[in-house]
Amino acid sequence: MEQTAKLIVDGKTYELPIVVGTEGERGIDISRLRQETGLITLDPGYANTGSCKSGITFMDGEKGILRYRGIPIEQLAEHSTFTETAYLLLNGELPTREQLTNFSILLNDHSLVHEDMREFFENFPRRAHPMGILSSMVNALRAFYPQLPESSEDENVNVMSTRLLSKVRTMAAMSYKISKGHKVVYPRHDLTYAANFLNMMFDSPVLPYRIDEVLVEGLNVFWILHADHEQNCSTAAVRLVGSARVNLYAAISSGISALWGPLHGGANQAVVEMLKEIQANNGDVKPFIKRAKDKKDPFRLMGFGHRVYKTYDPRARIMKKVCDKVLNRLKQKDELLDIAGKLEEIALKDPYFIDHNLYPNVDFYTGIFLQALGIPINMFTVMFAIGRLPGWISQWRESIDDPQWKLHRPRQIYTGSKERDYVPMKDRNSSKGKP
Ligand code: ACO
Numbered sequence: 001m002e003q004t005a006k007l008i009v010d011g012k013t014y015e016l017p018i019v020v021g022t023e024g025e026r027g028i029d030i031s032r033l034r035q036e037t038g039l040i041t042l043d044p045g046y047a048n049t050g051s052c053k054s055g056i057t058f059m060d061g062e063k064g065i066l067r068y069r070g071i072p073i074e075q076l077a078e079h080s081t082f083t084e085t086a087y088l089l090l091n092g093e094l095p096t097r098e099q100l101t102n103f104s105i106l107l108n109d110h111s112l113v114h115e116d117m118r119e120f121f122e123n124f125p126r127r128a129h130p131m132g133i134l135s136s137m138v139n140a141l142r143a144f145y146p147q148l149p150e151s152s153e154d155e156n157v158n159v160m161s162t163r164l165l166s167k168v169r170t171m172a173a174m175s176y177k178i179s180k181g182h183k184v185v186y187p188r189h190d191l192t193y194a195a196n197f198l199n200m201m202f203d204s205p206v207l208p209y210r211i212d213e214v215l216v217e218g219l220n221v222f223w224i225l226h227a228d229h230e231q232n233c234s235t236a237a238v239r240l241v242g243s244a245r246v247n248l249y250a251a252i253s254s255g256i257s258a259l260w261g262p263l264h265g266g267a268n269q270a271v272v273e274m275l276k277e278i279q280a281n282n283g284d285v286k287p288f289i290k291r292a293k294d295k296k297d298p299f300r301l302m303g304f305g306h307r308v309y310k311t312y313d314p315r316a317r318i319m320k321k322v323c324d325k326v327l328n329r330l331k332q333k334d335e336l337l338d339i340a341g342k343l344e345e346i347a348l349k350d351p352y353f354i355d356h357n358l359y360p361n362v363d364f365y366t367g368i369f370l371q372a373l374g375i376p377i378n379m380f381t382v383m384f385a386i387g388r389l390p391g392w393i394s395q396w397r398e399s400i401d402d403p404q405w406k407l408h409r410p411r412q413i414y415t416g417s418k419e420r421d422y423v424p425m426k427d428r429n430s431s432k433g434k435p
Helices: 035-037 074-078 082-091 097-109 117-125 129-146 155-180 193-202 213-226 233-243 250-258 268-281 285-293 312-328 333-348 353-355 363-373 377-401
Strands: 006-009 012-020 026-028 057-060 064-067
Touching: 006 097, 006 233, 012 035, 012 233, 026 117, 026 268, 064 074, 064 082, 064 312, 074 312, 082 097, 082 193, 082 213, 097 155, 117 129, 117 155, 117 377, 129 155, 129 250, 155 193, 155 250, 155 377, 213 312, 213 363, 213 377, 233 250, 233 377, 250 377, 268 285, 268 333, 268 363, 268 377, 312 333, 312 363, 333 363, 363 377
Parallel strands: none
Antiparallel strands: 006 012, 012 026, 057 064
16 A cells, blocks of 8 residues: 655645655655645755665665665675676676676776876876866866767767776876876786776886785775765765766766765865874874864864764774775884774764764775875875766666656755845945945
8 A cells, every 4th residue: 555644734634655665765755745735845955855766775874784786885895896896886786707807808998098188187287186187087088088878778878987987097097197297107908907006006117016915905895885875965966967968977077076075075085184183182082072072163073974874884894994904914003093993982982972973984994094005195085986986877877767857956945135126336335234
């Protein structure tokens, strides 16, 4: 029997259908609300709003569950590679050996970047933030590869998706090399996706890079953990911009811009900066905890809290283990990891953090891991962006095929001036308020 919710407005009762997902999640379908009642809903930040139905990623923030296409993140982190997980997200099923080989061949075929694009890279100011560069360059791909798909069935969608997955990785490493004034290292056909990236970043004619399998495995896990996260801010941006039927490159470029923010993907950089500040403060975490609780102080504990997770982020738990493994392998002791551990221990016992359900999120440990790999701090969010690509592309593909597709266009409750007349300049009283 169809479930409904009742809404009573001005004494009149309206029945609203309840939609049930495969994991039993329930939502009230208000798609006919305005048409039937003249009312809209108001939900700042969309915390209670489902913008679509999706079969890609399931998360339960109360229980700390994350699954891609039904498969728990813990199993993917243990057994899969980033390439295989990307295939899973894009196609809905794990690949056969042959499908995975073909996908890897395609990724290799598309890994080179148009030589003319180097000119672009070389003309950005050396100190430009790599996220700004990446977002611009991804948008520019449209100019270099103008052929666009006619429909989602078009083979060109696969080509564009693979091109993005492969080239963004090359472009990220390329922009790093150029920012250092070093020779660009090209992708190699004999290396896997993650190993290739590390080699493009760190190989040099005077100091060949030695690929370490523990680091490669760590990077695979890092990217798997970031591969999708349902309707987060940047994915919502990709879907929203994509809903205007822009090309895939433009939609992904907007996702990259959204990810840049310190409340979203930029948090991994903000965490390390915060940990370094604590380190400079003799490693004393208490003043930082105090500041985070002070409502008059805008400071927040970076890497803590999440819109959906109200318990420990399952990705943070996996990332912490990866950090330990990689630091052990490198025989490094990172004081920042000790500070992070101390911060976590104190915060998790503090009534403020308990009452507000604030637990470490994925970004809490990723910065330490990336630093151990040798990734410069301003490229941390770029690393996140490479990982999030399969999710953004899958969500874009799902949205363009959605039979309920609509241009995204929220409404508002207007709170400005009532109608008033235009006042000619000569009659305006300049002493009354500022423009
Ligand atoms: N430190 C201190 N207090 C916090 C924190 C924090 N990190 N996060 C939330 N709070 C408090 C708020 O002050 C607010 O308190 P109040 O109700 O007493 O006024 C309450 O918790 C709710 O905060 P909101 O901002 O409304 O919660 P929201 O769900 O919008 O925030 C967010 C989620 C933005 C991630 C927030 O927790 C935050 O700013 N965290 C720090 C930045 C961060 O780590 N971002 C990465 C997120 S994961 C990702 O994007 C990959």
